[in-house]
Amino acid sequence: MNALHEQFVLEARELIHEATNDLIGMEREGTSPERTNRIFRAFHTLKGSAGVVELPSMVLAMHAAEDLLAAVNTRKIGVTAAMIDQTLGCLDQISRWVDAFEMHGSVPADAGEHAEAMARRLRALLANIAESPSVGLDHQTPATPVAGPLPEWISRLLGAERQSISRHLQQQPSMLFAVSYEPRTDCFFQGDDPLALMQAIPNLLAIRIEAREAWPALADFDPYSCILRFVAVCAGNRDDLADVFRLVPDQVQIVEVPVEALPRQGAPAFDGGTLDLVRAIVEEQRLVLTASGERDDLTGRAGAAGRTAANALRHGRLHHLAEPVEGAMETTVASVDVAALLSALDGAVAFLASDTEPAAASDGRTVRAAEPEAEAAGISPSRSPRVNEDRIDALLNLSAELIVAKNAVVHLARRADEELGAHDLARAVKRESETIERLATEMHEAILQLRLVPAAQVFRSFPRLVRDTAQRLDKKATVVTQGETTEADKTIVGRLFEPLLHLVRNVLDHGIESSAERRAAGKPDIATITLRASREGDRFVVEVGDEGRGIDPEAVRRKARERKILTEEDLAALSDEHTINLIFAAGFSTATEISEISGRGVGMDVVRTTVEQLGGRVSLTSRVGVGTTVRLDLPMNIAMTRIMAVEAGGQVFGIPMDAVTETVRLRPDRINRIKGNEGFVLRDRVVPICSLADLMNLPASPNSGGATRLVLVLETGGKIVAIEVDAIRDRLEVVLKPMQGLLSNARGYAGTTLLGDGKVLLVLDIKELLP
Amino acid sequence: VSVRRREDGTIVLADRCPVEDAEPLLQLLLATPGAWVDWEQCTHLHTAVLQVILAAHPPRRGPCGDAWVREWLPAL
Numbered sequence: 001m002n003a004l005h006e007q008f009v010l011e012a013r014e015l016i017h018e019a020t021n022d023l024i025g026m027e028r029e030g031t032s033p034e035r036t037n038r039i040f041r042a043f044h045t046l047k048g049s050a051g052v053v054e055l056p057s058m059v060l061a062m063h064a065a066e067d068l069l070a071a072v073n074t075r076k077i078g079v080t081a082a083m084i085d086q087t088l089g090c091l092d093q094i095s096r097w098v099d100a101f102e103m104h105g106s107v108p109a110d111a112g113e114h115a116e117a118m119a120r121r122l123r124a125l126l127a128n129i130a131e132s133p134s135v136g137l138d139h140q141t142p143a144t145p146v147a148g149p150l151p152e153w154i155s156r157l158l159g160a161e162r163q164s165i166s167r168h169l170q171q172q173p174s175m176l177f178a179v180s181y182e183p184r185t186d187c188f189f190q191g192d193d194p195l196a197l198m199q200a201i202p203n204l205l206a207i208r209i210e211a212r213e214a215w216p217a218l219a220d221f222d223p224y225s226c227i228l229r230f231v232a233v234c235a236g237n238r239d240d241l242a243d244v245f246r247l248v249p250d251q252v253q254i255v256e257v258p259v260e261a262l263p264r265q266g267a268p269a270f271d272g273g274t275l276d277l278v279r280a281i282v283e284e285q286r287l288v289l290t291a292s293g294e295r296d297d298l299t300g301r302a303g304a305a306g307r308t309a310a311n312a313l314r315h316g317r318l319h320h321l322a323e324p325v326e327g328a329m330e331t332t333v334a335s336v337d338v339a340a341l342l343s344a345l346d347g348a349v350a351f352l353a354s355d356t357e358p359a360a361a362s363d364g365r366t367v368r369a370a371e372p373e374a375e376a377a378g379i380s381p382s383r384s385p386r387v388n389e390d391r392i393d394a395l396l397n398l399s400a401e402l403i404v405a406k407n408a409v410v411h412l413a414r415r416a417d418e419e420l421g422a423h424d425l426a427r428a429v430k431r432e433s434e435t436i437e438r439l440a441t442e443m444h445e446a447i448l449q450l451r452l453v454p455a456a457q458v459f460r461s462f463p464r465l466v467r468d469t470a471q472r473l474d475k476k477a478t479v480v481t482q483g484e485t486t487e488a489d490k491t492i493v494g495r496l497f498e499p500l501l502h503l504v505r506n507v508l509d510h511g512i513e514s515s516a517e518r519r520a521a522g523k524p525d526i527a528t529i530t531l532r533a534s535r536e537g538d539r540f541v542v543e544v545g546d547e548g549r550g551i552d553p554e555a556v557r558r559k560a561r562e563r564k565i566l567t568e569e570d571l572a573a574l575s576d577e578h579t580i581n582l583i584f585a586a587g588f589s590t591a592t593e594i595s596e597i598s599g600r601g602v603g604m605d606v607v608r609t610t611v612e613q614l615g616g617r618v619s620l621t622s623r624v625g626v627g628t629t630v631r632l633d634l635p636m637n638i639a640m641t642r643i644m645a646v647e648a649g650g651q652v653f654g655i656p657m658d659a660v661t662e663t664v665r666l667r668p669d670r671i672n673r674i675k676g677n678e679g680f681v682l683r684d685r686v687v688p689i690c691s692l693a694d695l696m697n698l699p700a701s702p703n704s705g706g707a708t709r710l711v712l713v714l715e716t717g718g719k720i721v722a723i724e725v726d727a728i729r730d731r732l733e734v735v736l737k738p739m740q741g742l743l744s745n746a747r748g749y750a751g752t753t754l755l756g757d758g759k760v761l762l763v764l765d766i767k768e769l770l771p
Numbered sequence: 772v773s774v775r776r777r778e779d780g781t782i783v784l785a786d787r788c789p790v791e792d793a794e795p796l797l798q799l800l801l802a803t804p805g806a807w808v809d810w811e812q813c814t815h816l817h818t819a820v821l822q823v824i825l826a827a828h829p830p831r832r833g834p835c836g837d838a839w840v841r842e843w844l845p846a847l
């Protein structure tokens with residue numbers, strides 16, 4: 001694949017992703033000119049680049065979609081669920097073609113037929129909608145109260161009219177409602193007077209009238225075609241308000257506004273919309289400044305950019321940022337050097353970047369729910385060089401070899417000491433090797449950083465996925481993501497998709513109640529699924545939370561009994577908390593019926609297996625009626641593994657440290673024989689002993705007569721077991737290489753690593769080894 | 772018709788301005804771009820008339836005679 005094709009694949013994926021998010025946002029929050037325009041542009045660009053790489057079928061499909069979107073963009077037609085479904089379907093198809101193009105350099109042979117069928121479907125939609133121009137989504141979207149972020153039109157109005165609204169609320173606390181009324185273009189012919197309806201709104205607090213599209217030239221203006229949009233905020237109750245608009249329900253959207261949504265006086269307006277906008281404007285000014293241009297006009301540009309940025313910051317009530325920007329602007333104008341202003345703008349951007357996150361997180365919901373990547377929406381994303389992953393991995397391998405080579409130096413120092421008696425030399429070599437170790441480790445970590453990717457990479461597909469799945473199940477759910485900037489190794493983030501997919505499907509299928517049940521339980525119609533990533537020490541923790549029906553421990557116990565997951569005694573001994581975690585056991589499903597969405601509960605088993613393969617753990621907490629949270633506790637990096645080298649049967653093996661809970665020396669009298677097996681009591685628990693030599697089919701060492709015996713206590717998969725070894729050698733941090741070639745299928749091995757003396761150490765996978 | 776042009780060229784809106792006033796108002800504004808609009812005597816504005824004012828954005832003489840418009844749309 002040549003560079004042009006590579007660029008096309010990258011760009012197409014980004015555009016598909018952006019357009020998908022915008023389409024979902026459009027469905028959920030209604031349209032805005034910026035949004036429809038963004039979608040239109042994405043399709044337009046996709047069509048163009050498909051033409052460049054000569055994919056006529058893709059051009060054909062995109063062209064039809066583009067026509068449809070152009071009609072939406074110019075408000076010729078309204079947005080319908082069918083239209084969004086079809087355009088999303090079109091993006092899916094394009095995405096599959098892009099994958100095929102990447103793999104084979106061409107699209108499948110049947111692409112032409114598919115493209116024609118799709119174009120026909122899209123055009124049919126255009127014809128259908130055109131006949132009934134005002135079929136809007138609005139009557140199906142109103143959510144009361146809105147779950148998640150407020151639509152942009154509300155936050156804009158609230159921001160502008162904050163003072164008068166809060167004054168009213170202080171005098172007379174009440175519920176707040178926002179109304180968006182988009183009269184049909186032919187409403188004047190129906191005898192409607194939209195303004196009269198607005199005047200009838202009881203307890204009006206704020207109103208704004210705007211054009212839904214750009215005003216045409218006056219000569220082309222049709223005075224009897226209504227292109228206005230009315231937005232208002234009022235107090236009181238919903239029924240009175242709905243009564244005003246009872247004749248135009250399809251043109252109006254009523255949303256309850258939580259009083260907390262009102263920006264507080266003095267405090268920065270923590271609505272994501274405003275802050276994102278301010279940040280976008282400030283970043284734009286930065287671009288203006290750095291754009292190449294004549295030195296002569298720098299003064300003008302700096303003045304304009306500085307003033308614009310300062311005004312934007314004041315608009316966001318960030319006066320403490322506006323002042324330094326103005327100061328720096330004067331310096332820059334005086335010295336004809338952009339440095340001062342640039343650094344002030346950078347400071348403001350950094351503050352905005354850091355400030356939006358915690359503020360948004362503190363109220364439990366982030367603004368990202370609406371636009372998973374707000375920074376991608378209007379703000380130029382930080383451009384980092386694209387580096388081929390293979391090159392990073394090659395660097396990583398080299399640095400790992402360096403660490404191994406360093407181990408060899410330590411080995412040499414020991415030999416110098418023991419064999420030659422050169423103690424001073426040995427010490428000096430050891431000291432130097434410590435320096436090398438520090439540098440090698442730092443370098444290794446720096447390279448590992450290159451492999452870090454944000455959790456957003458795996459979260460980004462979920463809004464779409466949840467939308468489609470929920471629709472199929474006839475449920476309502478939205479995804480809120482938190483901490484998507486948290487980074488972890490790309491392998492871990494990449495492999496998380498499957499377990500998260502199973503978890504989210506399970507939540508939608510089993511966790512979230514039907515709308516009727518939710519209403520009966522007093523819960524909002526739209527269920528919220530939270531995807532949260534966070535760092536805890538060197539762990540990368542991902543949680544999937546829902547506020548659905550929760551898991552009933554009794555039901556789990558019953559199922560576990562039926563499926564014979566555990567014996568009756570074991571079950572009785574388990575606490576409720578441990579019991580619900582049984583759903584991760586193989587062959588378990590709490591669903592009464594097997595459904596298409598989440599299958600037979602194999603999903604939960606897959607979740608556990610995948611996470612454990614990555615060196616992580618799964619746990620679950622749940623309260624009946626309140627909801628469930630599944631926690632995936634993963635390492636941030638998978639490259640380094642801490643192992644313990646042990647001897648057994650005359651050989652040396654590595655055992656991963658994360659499995660070992662303690663090492664115990666046992667006098668023979670502590671060991672009991674139970675039915676031919678050995679065991680001992682450790683803190684009131686009977687721990688069976690297995691000999692590692694036996695497990696590996698090696699001859700047992702002869703001296704296990706009367707001397708003390710050494711065991712490693714391991715806890716794995718909920719079981720506790722002691723492994724007897726002959727000796728413990730070193731504890732090492734190693735880079736584990738997977739078993740290769742003929743050995744790649746051998747059970748019981750986690751991988752191999754090179755020791756300092758050049759020997760290969762086999763690292764065991766204890767779980768697979770145990771009977 | 773409640774829309775007319777005064778001798779000094781100012782376009783005057785008086786009393787109730789119904790939907791039919793939108794077209795004549797637009798024609799007057801097209802004929803004399805930049806003409807003033809006096810709406811002090813206008814007691815009620817129909818949406819269509821308001822829309823023409825929004826689209827043409829002519830300079831206005833006096834506060835609007837429609838109390839609701841005066842109160843809620845002061846920036847108009």
